[in-house]
Amino acid sequence: MYRTTHLLLLLCIISIFASGALQLQDAHGGSCIPTERASLLSFKKGITSDRTNLLASWHGQDCCRWRGIRCSNRTGHVVRLHLRTPNLDVYKDPCSFDTLFGEISSSLRSLEYLEHIDLSMNCLSGPNSTFPEFLGSMENLRYLNLTGLAFSGRLPPQLGNLSKMRYLAIGQDRRSEMYSDNITWLTNLHSLKHLSICGVNLSGIDDWPHTLNMIPSLRVVNLHGCSLDNANQSLPYLNLTKLEKLDLSWNEFDHSIEHSWFWKVTSLKHLNLEYTRLFGQFPDALANMTSLQVLDLSLNSNKYLTMTGKLKNLCSLKILDLRQNDISAGVAEMMQGLPECAWTNLQQLIQQKCAL
Template sequence: MATLILSLLLWILANNTIVASGCMEIERNALLTFKAGLVDPQNLLSSWERKDCCKWRGVVCSNTTGHVMKLNLRGSYDMLSEEWLCLSGEINPSLLLLSNLEHLDLSMNNFSKNSIPAYLGSFKNLRYLNLSYLYFGGTIPPQIGNLSKLRYLDLNSEFNYPSVIRIDDILWLTRLSSLKYLDLSFVNLNTSTDWLHAVNMLPSLKVLHLFLCSLPGISTSLSHFNLTTLKVLDLGGNFINSTLPTWLRNLTSITYLDLSSNEFHGIIPDEFLYLSTLNHLSLGYNVFKGMNPKALRYLCNLTTLDLSSIGFGGEIMEWVEMLPRCVRNNLQSLYLGYNNLKGNLSGWLEQMNSLTDINLGSNLLGGSIPTGVWKLPNLISLALYNNSLEGVVSDVEFSYLRKIQYLDLSFNALIVRVRDDWVPPFQLKGIALASCQLGPNFPAWLKSQSQIKWLDLSKTKIADTLPSWFWNMSRFISYLDLSDNQIKGRLPLLMGFTMLWYLNLSSNQFEGPLPSLPHNIQIIDLSNNFFTGVLPNIVLPQMEYLFLSNNGIGGRIPSPLCESTFLEVLDLSNNNLSGEIPECIGKSQEYLSVIDVSTNNLVGGSLTPFARRNIFRC
């Protein structure tokens, strides 16, 4: 009996899992060597001092062997501290000692001085690799094609754009036969003429993002089509000049299709008849001549339809009637902006009760906004800008918008009348009422809106002072335009508005000294006011446009202005500036194309950088 029990125990030990007590010493040392090559100002890896590396931040070990299986050091943005929590430095090859690694995520960090290391292609067990948003440069190494077990590959380089990371020869991609997810957005593929052939060799692929990749073209037909499992296809922003490919009809599993911002032309064909699983269809910003009336007939699962700026004209009602009833009932997002559609909103829009997002801006629509549109129960975003809509919009209509977050009624003949004591049932993140009749009083109902990120009340006939609560309304505001009104008063210090990148208060009646501005601001227009005092002696490293003309600003041009190395336009004309123009202006600002300091009391200065470009006016 004892022999039998011993044999049974040995069998259990040999055939069942054995829990490891902690991480491997060799792998712990490898991680510490990797850490030594990183710059970690926020001390994100403070836990990387304990004995057991399996308990370190971002490290996941196998419960059975103790080997490191997963390393997730993805960066993030902290909304409270308003800063990026990320690492920089270099990716040390000591990581190769993590020979059992299956998951590696270093995304949203800053390795701007590096290229993607070729040795990352040596992780034979890797199934997940995310190197997106890392500011890498150079060429993506073909050794990535050695990761034969890889199922997920994300090399999205949006943060690095317009700097270029590229692939010279994409055929290494064909060796990743197990790949299910691929994102090469913002990677330059302009020499990869065989990109479609390479992708077509990935029979398991379900998601493909190739947004803004400078694709050199597209084959309109394929002799053999392998992408029958593809669910997501994003080819937006590539300026592909072609008719729509006939192989689209073979995407029988597709749910998301984005072909926007290209140069596809001709008639939108009936290829889409076959894509009954489609939820999202974006064909906007192309040059189609029209659409086959049957093209969308069977797309009853469609929830998002984007046909913005494709040259459509005629009566909007006739176009909508081409949509089958099931689409009109289920559609959640409808984008038809920047076309030449005529007619009004009555008789069709208020019947689409599932809509959450509507953009009909920049068309030829007229009439009033029907009450039924305001009553759409799920509306989150409504954009009707730049049409010929008319009538009165009051707090009665606004009260129906309980879920609204984004509202743009700009550039219509609308009159907005809202009671001063009205409290909205919503919290807006963005509102634009430019050129609507809103004044003369500043809208008091905005006091309750604490989440606004962009606000445009330009040309709204406001003749008032800004209430004290306005500057406490939202610390997250990033875009503010109150230009072309008659707003009076002084400006407070604006340095606390750390998200603000666009500020336009031009053509008002503001007075007093110029405010101190937030560090990251990019576009400033305070022209045509009554500002006095001197230019603030502060550094604005991200500033691109500065308009301060037609004020009463005196003193000298401060030399810290030279540290705005991204400056493109500088207009200080018609003020009381004196002294010399700093010689550094223009020498360290390679993007500077226009500078106007005329009608001041300036003397001397360095004209040389501008003489050959004919942009200096003094």
């Protein structure tokens, strides 16, 4: 009798714990938090077309199992929203393809634990095409990618509130109609590693290198097609010691290349100066860029572009793009200045339409 009573009591205790565990799973990881599920469904209502069925799984109670959604195993809160259109590169117009159409609902603001948003390469700029400023209040965001979305108007400085941000990508190649007259808010993003605001009009901002220099965590900077007109600034002290990739392509600087600020950044592995209209003698500092793997100087069409003797230490160089340049020293002569170690690693030398 005693053993039977003891066994029944043990089974009862196990049942209570199992029930509690199931309730906890249902409240958190099992079916997501109801208020957060409602916010996601409100976001879905803002989608007017989904021809590729990215949101086909968005039904039922368990929103943590929906495509593009990830919940925290510890708290059950939604921490990730990833709905990038697959297989569509950044040079395409998302509104010309089968992507998500509609707008980004402000209901996402209720997902206060959200850390990752990727809605890139979709047609989600909405009827007025203005940037969703409410994103600047989502203080837990660490990753925001809205590349390809055709917003217009001012890039909101409220993004400077996102102090945990590590990856920020906004813009639409050279077709963007966004602009900013002040980017000092970027200096509040103390953990930022990746910055891409390609196509955003930054004309009139002369001190942009000084702003970047105040964010020492940066590893990637993409300012492609930002209407910058000067890279001739002087940085007395360089903080960008971790910067590995710098893309300044399609900005018409139209001045001598020799005194450009980026020659101090010896950590660079990838430097893109395509169609920057930089000309003249390369500085001796080029010889210090020993980490450089990719150097793109294409489409500058300037016969004064010379680098003879400046490549002697670039043993890591893999790609050297000199298309559409009238190199004054001649490509053959310039190549003789490359060290033997560079020829071992050099995978691609692009020299079509170059003077030999």
